[in-house]
Amino acid sequence: MKEEYKVKLIQKEDLGPTCSVLTFICPEIAQTAQPGQFVNLSCAYFLKRPFGIMCVDKESNTFSVGVRKVGKGTGKILEAKEGDEFTVLGPLGNGFQFDGIKKLLLVGGGTGIFPIYCAAEYAKKNGIPCHIVNGYRSRNDAFLYEKFSSVCENFDVTTDAGDLGMKGNVMAYLETIDDSELAGATVMVVGPGIMMRKVSEWALAKGLTCYVSLEQRMACGIGACLVCVCKIKVEKEGKEFVHKRCCKDGPVFRAEEVIW
Numbered sequence: 001m002k003e004e005y006k007v008k009l010i011q012k013e014d015l016g017p018t019c020s021v022l023t024f025i026c027p028e029i030a031q032t033a034q035p036g037q038f039v040n041l042s043c044a045y046f047l048k049r050p051f052g053i054m055c056v057d058k059e060s061n062t063f064s065v066g067v068r069k070v071g072k073g074t075g076k077i078l079e080a081k082e083g084d085e086f087t088v089l090g091p092l093g094n095g096f097q098f099d100g101i102k103k104l105l106l107v108g109g110g111t112g113i114f115p116i117y118c119a120a121e122y123a124k125k126n127g128i129p130c131h132i133v134n135g136y137r138s139r140n141d142a143f144l145y146e147k148f149s150s151v152c153e154n155f156d157v158t159t160d161a162g163d164l165g166m167k168g169n170v171m172a173y174l175e176t177i178d179d180s181e182l183a184g185a186t187v188m189v190v191g192p193g194i195m196m197r198k199v200s201e202w203a204l205a206k207g208l209t210c211y212v213s214l215e216q217r218m219a220c221g222i223g224a225c226l227v228c229v230c231k232i233k234v235e236k237e238g239k240e241f242v243h244k245r246c247c248k249d250g251p252v253f254r255a256e257e258v259i260w
């Protein structure tokens, strides 16, 4: 059983009117969390809400999450002020698998850029060559642009509006990458479902290993309620797929296993 921790919000950095990075002190999470894992954060509107871990600082025992307002729960969380207390459960789920990875192509979109940032920091700390491609709606929406630029020399963006980086979505950029750069790369993608699906299809067609982080609606976050099940392919006992819990068996899965 995962433990719950009382944590203090020590920093709130607004990225825009509806999005902030929240930083909490919690040694247990800061010391153990892996890229791709998430936390369940209390809010003043019913259940805790899941957020991908954006970064940890083992020296100051802090971890951060990026929160974008979509409904009442995230709205309440974003009303918090520095010094406020939350209850948090985590780190939860299975994160990205880095063993044996020679080079990385990280692809982020929407709030998926937050866990992608965590993977980018890990790559930098561990000397893994990394290329990041983030898709944004527009320049105003290009959250963490400076942070990504400082964590990775090979950072590219696309915008739907065309006012920053390449015009179009991430696929427009990925199609331009030379096969020689892609050879031997592992792809990790977090973002809206349609984006992850398109990137997965592209990566698998190129013969690349690809991981996605599924974003199902969640309740308990620890595998008990089955709210978050997704369909994962199997090749046994005549079955086509099994249901797996996104929170406990994922949220990271190999792209070829996922039934979209």
Ligand SMILES: Cc1cc2nc3c(=O)[nH]c(=O)nc-3n(C[C@H](O)[C@H](O)[C@H](O)COP(=O)(O)OP(=O)(O)OC[C@H]3O[C@@H](n4cnc5c(N)ncnc54)[C@H](O)[C@@H]3O)c2cc1C
Residues within 6 Å of the ligand: 038, 049, 050, 051, 052, 053, 065, 066, 067, 068, 069, 070, 071, 072, 073, 074, 075, 111, 112, 114, 115, 214, 215, 216, 217, 218, 251
């Ligand atoms: C593993 C995981 C990691 C996540 N990481 C982040 C993150 O780093 N930053 C961030 O801002 N958000 C993240 N989310 C999404 C976040 O949890 C939801 O936006 C939040 O729970 C919505 O709560 P709400 O009460 O504000 O909205 P609600 O009123 O519950 O919903 C508002 C709208 O958002 C949709 N929605 C709610 N939950 C989800 C979900 N899990 N996936 C897709 N759509 C949803 C609803 O269908 C509805 O349309 C993550 C979700 C998961 C499962």
Ligand code: FES
Residues within 6 Å of the ligand: 217, 218, 219, 220, 221, 222, 223, 224, 225, 226, 227, 228, 229, 245, 246, 247, 248
């Ligand atoms: S959220 Fe309860 S089983 Fe996944």
